[in-house]
Amino acid sequence: MIFRQLFDPQSSTYTYLLGDAKRGEAVLIDPVFEQARRDGALIRELGLVLTATLETHVHADHVTGAWLLKRQFGSEIALSADSGATGADRQLAHGDRVPVGDRYLEVRATPGHTRGCVTYVLDDESVAFTGDCLLIRGSGRTDFQQGDPRAMYRSVRSQILTLPPACLLYPAHDYRGLTVTSVAEESRFNPRLGGDIGEADFVGYMNNLGLPHPKLIDIAVPANLRCGRPDQGDALPAEPTWAPLTFTFAGIWEIPPAALEEHAASVQIVDVRQSEEFEGPLGRIRGATLIPLS
Structure with missing residues (x-):
């Protein structure tokens, strides 16, 4: 299997790429709107076909990239029938x-x-993607979007912590830089849901968190109920059209040499090498300006 864990720093959201190397097919779990260009670049560089984007739930802290990726790759959008979303x-x-x-x-x-909310479990039960239900040494909140602490307790205890102890758990978020946990770890060390914590204790704790609502909830939830399709009048991410540019996973736009030569008179070419390289035997592009990076 091909596996990548990707991160959106603005919302602390993890996006997961899971692919079958033999068949060349892949899915993305919880893509982020602002990162769709990055995710698309990775899919192209790995030579994969994106067949679907999967949501663990309707998010309140970011807008999904599902619609943008479908527009680019023709991938299916999939999420829970209980989500209330349209356009899947x-x-x-x-x-x-x-x-x-x-x-x-x-x-x-x-x-x-x-x-x-749904959790996605790999066929051999070696990996599960838990969304905002079970986090690393924590859990998602239950105080909006039909949240229910009793339902969460029962979900975690019956559907996640019953997986094999070695099963790796990947959440939709972490705010401390943690990346992965396991059933065995969370069963023992999760302060909200592990050990001998009872349902009543968990419910009492969750009902008294007193957290502010996510800053983007009024934007994210309506957009995600449309599977990320922009509302009428909303601007889409701008794409450069002056040349056949390719966005890379490294975050850089690349231009083919022939296209650069064609547009050389209308662009400013910057050479970031050292002066000895600029003047050296490898040569340089005609008209380039030397601005060394260091």
Whole structure:
């Protein structure tokens, strides 16, 4: 399997790329609107076909990149039938399977953070993507979007912590730089849901968190209920049209040499090498300005 964990620093959201190297097919879990260009670049560089984007739930802290990626790659949009969202190609239910080449992800309904939360479990139960239901040494909140602490407790205890102890758990967020945990770790060390913590204790704790609502909730939730499709009048990310540029996973726009030569008279070319390289035997592009990086 091909696996990548990607990060959006603005919302502290993890996006996951899961691919079948043999079949060349991949899915993205919880893509972010502002990172769709980055994700698309990675898919192209790995030579993969994006077959679907999967949401663990309707997010309140960022807008999904599902619609943008569908527009670019023709990928299906899939999320829980209980999410209330429109515009999805597939409405998922507990027990459904989402193909990833010759492998698959099993859908497990894990409501609590929202009514439409799901966890995706790899077919051999070695990996699960828990969304905002179970975080690393924590849990998602339950005080908006049909949140229910009793439902969350039962979801975690019956659908996630019953997986094999060695199963790796990847959440949708972490705010401390942590990246992965396991069923064994969370069963033992999660201060909210592990050990002998009872349902009543968990419910009492969650009902008294007193957290402010996410800053983008009034923008993100309506957009995500449309699967990320912009509202009428909303501007899409601008794409350069003056030359056949390619955006790379490294975050750099690349231009083919022939296109650069064609547009050389209308652009400023900057050479960032050292002066000895600029004047050296390898030569330089005619008209380039030397501005060394160091």
